[in-house]
Amino acid sequence: MGHTLLQKVWDLHTVRTLPTGQTQLFIGLHLVHEVTSPQAFDALRARGWKVARPDRTFATVDHIIPTRERTRPFVDVLAEDMIAALERNCRDFGVRLAGLDDDRQGIVHVIGPELGLTQPGLTLACGDSHTSTHGAFGAVAFGVGTSQVRDVLASQCLALEPMKVRRIRVTGMLPSGVYAKDVILTIINRLGVGGGVGYAYEYAGDTIERMSMDERMTICNMSIEGGARVGYVNPDQTTFDYIKGRPFAPAGDAFDRARAWWTSMASDRDARYDDDVVIRAEELTPVxxxxxxxxxxxxxxxxxxxxxxxxxxxxxxxxxxxxxxxxxxxxxxxxxxxxxxxxxxxxxxxxxxxxxxxxxxxxxxxxxxxxxxxxxxxxxxxxxxxxxxxxxxxxxxxxxxxxxxxxxxxxxxxxxxxxxxxxxxxxxxxxxxxxxxxxxxxxxxxxxxxxxxx
Amino acid sequence: MRITHIEGTALPMRGDDIDTDRIMPARYLRAVTFDGLERHLFEDERTGSAAGDKASAQHAFDNPRYAGASMLIVNRNFGCGSSREHAPQGLYRAGFRGVIGESFSEIFFGNSLIIGLPCVTAAHDDIRRLMERVEKQPDARIRIDLQAGTCEVEGFTCAIALPAHARDALVTGAWDTTGLLLDRYAEVDRVAARLPYVAGF
Incomplete structure (x- = not known):
């Protein structure tokens, strides 16, 4: 019997079973932003802890960025405080920051993939529920709260419960005027906003396979709206083509070795799923x-x-x-x-x-x-x-x-x-x-x- | 701190799918501490807000009969949506020490557990009875025993459920996980070293 991508990634990243029965899972990439991190950095200071793996941590600013007037200091003092706190925290703890004037700055779930930080087969955490977006690359990505941000900063690990996997197969051609957004809204409508609690959603089927990375990200992004903390798509040539040449992507021979490993992390054909759902793309309409x-x-x-x-x-x-x-x-x-x-x-x-x-x-x-x-x-x-x-x-x-x-x-x-x-x-x-x-x-x-x- | 039971009066907050944007509006996330969040729970639907003032019934959080409650009774999928820990932080700072409901969103459950705020589940009918009981008699004292898995309120007893890991973490005082995760850090390094993307492809 084969394994799902979730099982493979989970097993490979398991540090140990904690006395509570939870799994201590190593987090391969931690993305940090201004809103859910200041209290976590303060907790590290209070206890005299360092950031365990600054090399696996990357910060940017997004949630409170004014759209119109971006001159510092911001007119809005609360927003200014938060940005200043993140800058200070990144400096003090040695965390890389794509700040306001950095040409890499943006919504954390947009820039992770753009920079090639998000890759198949890794575990990823971020203090934001839409972290599931990164699952589009075949990463297992968890949205967490501030105390868990603290856990990851201090230990590069999370204490987690194993999840079940529901495969959602979308098959057939999407009609004109019907998009990835309509697919995920339909899935949430059919399975319910709490239907995915306890599950990771694996999005599969030929419709998903034909989708661009942007479309896959739209789908995975809203997994949490269906109650599923994690959503993912198995990595394939579309994924590899997207990653190739990005700033943090492996290059040259290393890329070929990476591709082989990424491919091996995809769900096996004979993997067992806890649940299986089929959606017919031809039947979908704008929602x-x-x-x-x-x-x-x-x-x-x-x-x-x-x-x-x-x-x-x-x-x-x-x-x-x-x-x-x-x-x-x-x-x-x-x-x-x-x-x-x-x-x-x-x-x-x-x-x-x-x-x-x-x-x-x-x-x-x-x-x-x-x-x-x-x-x-x-x-x-x-x-x-x-x-x-x-x-x-x-x-x-x-x-x-x-x-x-x-x-x-x-x-x-x-x-x-x-x-x-x-x-x-x-x-x-x-x-x-x-x-x-x-x-x-x-x-x-x-x-x-x-x-x-x- | 070990948490083996919770006792006190309760506040019934009716409704399925109550999201964390409702519990703690996003504008109160514009701060570098959690201080004062208890003042903003459900703010946009309470008295003094546009929606609250035109609502037909008084909001449970505005009802003086529930003042001083240390337990929150909720329905299905409570705490869905945004991962903001500010929601359970606000509840904890307002004096709540436990939440009993039909079900919880996963992220809210974890964010609550890690700050020592147990979220326990009970059957739909039991939650209905608990809510009715508390609405009739707000000074009724509820006692939840995490180890025995029971909830008692003056003559009425029902079963409560809590995942084994969460129960163990609470009753042994291991719910604040950072120490636990740092405990055997050499093992973390060993796992990192076997990952090709960390070691280098």
Whole structure:
């Protein structure tokens, strides 16, 4: 009987079984950012500990980076304090930092892959729940809290419980206008926001295999929205081609040796899974969330559910929607393309393709925030979580390419978020309301092209 | 510190899938310490907030009948979403010493355990009964025995569950893991040395 990638990586990184029965797991790469690390560094100081493996630790700034005015010191003193603390901590503890003026700076889950730090077969930790993104490379990546950041800084290890593996096979061709974002929103809708608790999700099948690394990252990113702390895709030629030539990637003969090892870490054909799920790509449509968790979504041609279950009724009340109302045609005030889910170059290109030759509706505030400095200057998390000045106001409705539609998530306690693909966000920005992007795209000789503007 | 049982009055916080953005809004993560987080629990849905002021019912955290509670009773998938430890830190600093619910998100569970805040589960019907009991009689004292796996409230007893590793960590006082992980560091070096990406391809 073969093994899954998760089992292979887990076994190889196991230090020992702790007296509590947990596994002490070595962490191959620790990514650090300004929001969840200051208390952890302070704990090290208080106990006189060093960072165990500065060579396996890399820091950047992202969560609170202002999108517009980036001159130091920031006008916002709290943001300035946090950035200054990270700079001081990295200096004191010898941790590499891609700071504000570094051309490598960006959202931690965008730059890890861009720099070639994220590689197949390694274990990775970061004080952010969307760390699952790095699983797109066949890494086993854990989102952790600040005390666990402290554990990793001090010992390069985590105390963890073994996980089960659910394979999610996506098969067939995705229709035009349907993207990786629609695939993961559909998975979360079908399996539930708590359905993945205790599991790692292995995304497989020919649809996933044909996807670019950017698309795989979008899928793995939102594993946590389905309750799965870890999500991954087995490494293949697409993965290797992406990594090759990146600053921290092995080069020359070392790359060939690395590729052989990476290949050996992929799940075996006869691996046993704790659960198996199949999703038919041909059946998928663009998806939009209507509620206050990422599982509350409908196809763009669908309607807001009219059920009376407390969770459904509560979400509907918060959103101000009526049961049975069509989701298409819902007016939007803000359109946001960004976040660690969808702020990569391919996402921006896809949105740009929709916008090209058209104008944003006059009442819509459109915001595009690239994921990293190499994508564009002014990179950061921005309106995904409202920690910088980019926030919704009052009960504005935002068409957003981010990952969470929780109450208040985008910075206004009564703000409303509709999650969708970057292309759907672009379509909503143009129309000023939720719109089926497929009506803006025509299929021409196998490639996607835009309908001329009416 | 060994944690073998939790005792005190409770606060029922109804609802499935309560995420950490609700428990601790992101703007309070803009600080280099956890100090004062207890003042901002569920802030955007309590009295004084736009959503709280138009809500039909008083928020459980605003209800003076539950003042001084040291236990939180919740429903399904509590603490989902963001990995911010600020959520359990806020609860702990507000005086909560245990959470009992139908289920928890994995990251929230781990973040709570590592600061000595046990999250234990009980069956759906038992949680319903506990909530009803506490809503009727907020001064009822609940006692959770982690070793025996029981929850008792004045004549009503139900079973609680906790993964063996978490129970052992709490009752032996090994929930603050850093010391444990540093204990035999030579073994960490040995594992690192056998990894091709650390040793060099």
């Amino acid at each position: 939009v969330t209507w509620g206050v968790n990422p599982g509350q979504s409908v196809p763009v041609v669908g309607r807001v559910p009219s059920g009376q279950e407390p969770a459904v009724a509560e979400a509907r009340a918060y959103m101000g929607f009526n049961g049975g109302e069509a989701i298409a045609g819902m007016r939007v005030d803000v359109a946001f393309v960004g976040s660690c889910t969808n702020s990569r170059l391919s996402d921006l290109r896809e949105a740009a393709r929709i916008v090209s030759g058209r104008r944003v509706a006059p009442h819509v505030k459109a915001l595009v925030v690239p994921g990293s400095a190499s994508v564009k200057r002014a990179a950061g998390c921005s309106m995904c979580l409202g920690m910088n000045p980019d926030k919704l106001e009052g009960s504005q409705v935002c068409a957003s390419s981010s990952n969470r539609n929780f109450k208040g998530r985008q910075g206004s306690p009564t703000g409303r978020t509709l999650l969708m693909s970057p292309a759907m966000v672009a379509a909503a920005a143009i129309a000023g309301e939720v719109t089926d992007v497929r009506t803006m795209i025509t299929q021409a000789s196998g490639t996607r092209s835009l309908k001329p503007e009416a």
